[in-house]
Amino acid sequence: MRTTPLPVIALTGFLGSGKTTLLEHWLAKSPVAAEKSALVINDFGPVNIDALLLNRPNLQLLSIAGGCVCCTSYGELIDNLAKLAENPELELVWMETSGLAEPDEILDHLTSPKLQGKIRVQRLVQVIDAAHYPGPWRLRALEEEQLCYADWIVLNKTDLVAPDQLEKLTAKIRAINPHAVLHRAARGETESAHFWDAHDGAVLASVAEAHEAHDHACEHEAAHEPAPTPAATLYYPLSQPIPRAEFDRFLSELPPSVYRAKGFVRFAEEPTVVQTFQRVCEQQETLILPVSKAGTPPAPGLVFIGPQLDEAWFRQQLAPWMSRPASGGTRLKMI
Template identity: 30%
Template sequence: MTIPVYLLTGFLGSGKTTLLKTLLLAVKEKGNRPAVLMNEFGKASVDTLLIQGAAVPTVDLIEGCVCCTVRGSLTAAMMQLVQEHRPDVIFLEATGVALPLEIVDSLLDPPVKDHVQLKGIFACVDATRFPLQLPPPFEQTPLQLTMVQQVRHADVLLVTKADLTAPDRRFALESALRQHNQNAPLVRVLHGEADAEMLLSVRAHHLKRALPTRLVRKSASQKGKHALQAREKTSFGGLQTLHYEFRSSVDVERFYQFLYRLPESVARAKGFFRDAESGQMQLFHFTPHAPMIAAADGEMPAFAVLIGEELAEQELVKQLQACEVKKPPQS
């Protein structure tokens, strides 16, 4: 008996972890045992901390992407989950800049292929960020190519944050998505709420289709295979991360101003900090023009992760330090 695996893809900040929480709850309510393989592009996994309350076995793959730099670790991580926890289902949440094809291909590697079977690919699409118009593929940036590939190879397209957009953009977005993927069910998702039963049975009852032939490595020419690998290695598109550990509590108003003033080069930011006024741990998320701060669920390490292109690290660190409330000198 093979263990079903569901792959969650979607660009940075598109709501994958919120959806994952919904799926984990649905699986557990049916008496089944889920496990999670969490991939994070950075030194620490914020998303793993966010699901720790779900009390499910979780393995982290950090400092890279499962489709390229840490692919060799995927086999070991999967086998660890299978052998140590024997789950009924595994959810693999890929980093927001991962391409799905190589991830699927890696699930065909021995010995993983003898123990797990891919049952669905879900792509979260941020309604506020997905481009309605794109240049021809040969002119697209690596990040644009990534967003398109995530949509193109999904079994289900989950449109998130649609409530933050005007109706005309929502309709235009759905039309744009249909240009990239005509077959996948298109579902609007609000705050991660989705029909879990439909998602978990999408391949069996809705699409009834096999994997694309190009996912089967034996059918590809060596030339084509090498070309695919070279293209996949550009999936980060020059992205880098900045990991900052807070040394003291933070002034929330100053931090909000920091988030609102982040340059366009920052595509995503997230983490935890301690509120200097209340003393409580706070969770923050940032996508362009949409920062969010809320109470964290319990104690967390205080750190910030910023993801973007050509980050001005020294300046960003200086601005983060300015948000901290300096401790008074001890007498």
């Protein structure tokens, strides 16, 4: 029987900020053994790509896909955490939220009456893409809100930013959240890895300050920017390898409404190798790597996130390599 609340370290951060890569490094460095840890991964898309990438032996993994835990899937999150807390052998829960998660809602669910005395929020980590902050103008209010609530901020991809620009960015972040511990990272590797230290209660104690900071930071934006269109996801399972040149052409022609694209794919040049790809479309960068996990490789399929996605266009483009008709996306109300 558990005598103390189960610690939870939650990672937030906008799409493509590097949460999954950071978490891979932290899992490798964690002093808590995998068999005494659990990982909760939420993906806005209908297939949890990040969960497939982070799965490893002895680590209890819970995947929540097809909606954001701050709104449509919060009941599943609360129930899963309550069940995890019943295991006295567990010492730590890692939680990666969707890139579209609202931090105040996340904290509200983590402090649900159903979880009182069962878990405690040890750390709320915000991952920032230093090379592209503040991101798409349509979602800047959301990214600033995520930043306001963090007690730890990881400024990632600092190797892609000039030193003077990095100092200016640090000052901007400090103006929004002057209280959080700030760490810099390159390719997801932080200068310091003391993320497991005992928590001093700063997360929940600073919620009121975060509300005030967020209202102040976003008040001007709200007055001058139109309300963003709700986002949706589309998933397209693939049965056939795609020629690499055709895949590159397809990515280059993606409509501007696509915030994020990711998934698993086989190329015609190496049809037996499953590769993972990640793309944040406003950055015009695509990362493609072989899947190195042991065991059965994940099924090829592509996930797209964004508002007003044209299902017919995607289906037409991918028809030669699809295994069945595409599914529609779950819709999320955005800030």
